[in-house]
Amino acid sequence: MAARLSLNDVNLHFGGVKVLQEVGFEVEPGSILGLVGPNGAGKTSLFNCISGHYQPSSGSITIDGTEAIRRSPAHLARLGLSRTFQHPALQLRATVLENVLLGGHIRLPGGPLEWALGLPRTARAEREIRAEALAMLDGAGLGWAAGLPADELSHGLHKGIELWRALLSRPSLLLLDEPAAGLSHGEVEQLITTVKQVRDERDITIIVVEHHMGLISALTDRVVVLDHGRKLMEGTAAEAQSDPRVIEAYIGKDAADDAA
Ligand SMILES: Nc1ncnc2c1ncn2[C@@H]1O[C@H](COP(=O)(O)OP(=O)(O)OP(=O)(O)O)[C@@H](O)[C@H]1O
Ligand SMILES: [Mg+2]
Structure with missing residues (x-):
């Protein structure tokens, strides 16, 4: 089931630096929300708050009504959250398939003791997850790369591996941090x-x-624009692109006035 995400009055401070201030918005189940804003606006920090990598100073973040603040990334992954990182975090010496398989770990039944014992149901789940990972790589035209060390592949393919790894956990909420950065037009x-x-x-x-x-x-479907850690506006992508406040945040007030 697709997750509903609600953020309310989220604040994140590092010492005296206010990285996020009073950020709040809703993401409808099954929708795609764009989170945009200039460099340093706080987008990655907000992802880190949602995924449990940062602890907000105050506020509330709920996933299907369950409070996500003060939960570990591992706990939130079990609630259905998965993400990619702005700078791909891959095991470069491991193969492409091994990297993708890391995302499937969360689906194994039981706990570490059971996994170590290699019980039949663990082995069966591992076979299913492996087959699904290979099918995903094949479907993406990357079957040829499954057995290669990740460091032999291009930056574009590293971004792809991160996406397949995140999807293999079968998330209900997926956070993608700059998936197109460094990619060619094609x-x-x-x-x-x-x-x-x-x-x-x-x-x-x-x-x-x-x-x-x-x-x-x-x-x-919708976008939220962040600027200096605050929500500047929320609407469709077209509304955001023509909003004077957004244009000003991206190019500066003087340039926005000149353009008007
Ligand atoms: N762990 C941290 N300690 C101190 N300051 C931090 C920390 N993490 C982020 N910041 C600060 O928070 C602000 C927002 O950074 P963030 O990386 O969230 O921006 P961003 O919107 O993702 O930018 P970009 O588009 O360049 O990726 C920056 O000023 C950054 O220096
Ligand atoms: Mg960022």
């Missing part, structure tokens, strides 16, 4: 097709942070 088009397919075929809620406005326009 790779971005492929990414847009893939994410649309994921949305159509799976029951999933997605938040995507991106500077690539073409991708944001093509994929999102």
Whole structure:
């Protein structure tokens, strides 16, 4: 089931630095929300708060009504949350398949003791997850790369591995942090097709942070614009792109006045 995410009055302070201030919005189950804003606006920090990597100073973040603040990333993953990172976090010496399989670990039944004993139900689940990972790589035209060390692949393929790894956990809430960064035009088009397919075929809620406005326009139902840690506005991608406050945040007030 796709998750409903609610943020209320989220504040994140590091010492005296206010990284997020009074951020609040809702993400409807099954929708794609774009989170945009200039460099340093607080987008990745907000993802870190949702995924349990940062603890907000105050506020509330609920996933299907369950408070997510003060839960560990591992706990939130079990609640259905999965994410990719702005800078791909891969095991570069491990193979592409091994990297993708890390995402399936959460689906193994039982706990570490049972896994160590290699019980039949663990072995069966491992076979299923492995077959699904190989099918995903094949479907993406990456079957040839499954056995190669990840460090032999391009940056674009590293981004792909992160996405397949995140999907293998079968998340109900997926956070994508700049999935198009560093990709060629053709790779971005492929990414847009893939994410649309994921949305159509799976029951999933997605938040995507991106500077690539073409991708944001093509994929999102709504966007939230952050600036200096605050929510500047919320609406459709088209509304955001024509909003004077957003234009000013991106290019500065003087330039926005000149452009008017
Ligand atoms: N662990 C931390 N300690 C101190 N300051 C931090 C920490 N993490 C983030 N910040 C600060 O929070 C602000 C927002 O950073 P963040 O990485 O969230 O921005 P962003 O919107 O993701 O930017 P970009 O588009 O460049 O990725 C920055 O000023 C950053 O220096
Ligand atoms: Mg960032």
